[in-house]
Amino acid sequence: MMRMKRILTVISITAVLFLYSGLASASEGAGISPDEALSKLVDGNKRFVEGKQVQKDIGNTRRTELTKGQQPFAVILSCSDSRVPPEHIFDQGLGDIFVVRVAGNVADPIELGSVEYAAEHLGSPLILVLGHQMCGAVKATVAGGKPEGNIGSIVKKIEPAVKKARAQNKDKDKVLDAAILENTKNTVAALTQKSAIIKHLVEEKKVKIAAGVYNMSTGKVELVEASSSDKAEGSHESSHEHAHAEHSHAGH
Numbered sequence: 117m118m119r120m121k122r123i124l125t126v127i128s129i130t131a132v133l134f135l136y137s138g139l140a141s142a143s144e145g146a147g148i149s150p151d152e153a154l155s156k157l158v159d160g161n162k163r164f165v166e167g168k169q170v171q172k173d174i175g176n177t178r179r180t181e182l183t184k185g186q187q188p189f190a191v192i193l194s195c196s197d198s199r200v201p202p203e204h205i206f207d208q209g210l211g212d213i214f215v216v217r218v219a220g221n222v223a224d225p226i227e228l229g230s231v232e233y234a235a236e237h238l239g240s241p242l243i244l245v246l247g248h249q250m251c252g253a254v255k256a257t258v259a260g261g262k263p264e265g266n267i268g269s270i271v272k273k274i275e276p277a278v279k280k281a282r283a284q285n286k287d288k289d290k291v292l293d294a295a296i297l298e299n300t301k302n303t304v305a306a307l308t309q310k311s312a313i314i315k316h317l318v319e320e321k322k323v324k325i326a327a328g329v330y331n332m333s334t335g336k337v338e339l340v341e342a343s344s345s346d347k348a349e350g351s352h353e354s355s356h357e358h359a360h361a362e363h364s365h366a367g368h
């Protein structure tokens with residue numbers, strides 16, 4: 117009888133420990149490194165490109181679980197374009213990514229504040245700035261003229277990228293794509309130049325900033341070099357200049 121009791125006690129302690137470990141892993145923030153977070157996005161994008169999306173739990177259980185809090189593993193600052201929804205492009209579900217969307221993926225104080233909140237308070241280890249092919253906001257800036265209403269403030273943010281793209285490309289057909297890339301890089305630079313919080317997190321290596329450009333026809337996100345601060349010059353060993361959105365760790 118005593119023996120039976122002891123066995124039962126062992127079983128119940130084991131069950132409690134098992135349950136506790138499950139709860140603990142769900143509450144320790146994203147709990148992954150910036151590189152692991154980037155790999156998750158790269159893998160998700162690969163599934164999207166190949167049409168092999170995994171079945172996401174967006175049911176009642178997951179929704180209820182998330183009422184306790186969120187630990188998104190990445191922040192994505194992308195364009196509002198209806199053809200570029202990050203959750204689909206990276207094949208992620210509820211509570212996985214913290215998305216800031218604004219036409220032209222620019223970064224003003226409101227966008228910066230949103231990114232700061234996720235990085236500082238939710239502990240997201242990765243910030244990805246996502247530009248995309250055929251971006252209407254960049255296109256409008258390249259076209260010039262006087263934009264209507266408040267659109268002017270977006271155009272104004274994109275103008276430096278267009279200026280640089282024009283200076284570097286004699287071929288007019290190449291200006292739009294070059295400007296899209298420059299604009300994405302400018303937003304990356306703004307994250308650390310205009311936010312002391314993000315700069316600090318990057319310097320402490322708690323957060324990494326990556327950048328990508330979404331290819332509308334293939335569905336692929338091409339990672340581009342993202343030098344996140346002036347101090348990052350000369351330390352590009354781990355950059356992903358034009359690396360395809362596939363595992364390319366072997367090359368490093």
Ligand SMILES: [Zn+2]
Binds near residue numbers: 196197221248250251
């Ligand atoms: Zn766009």
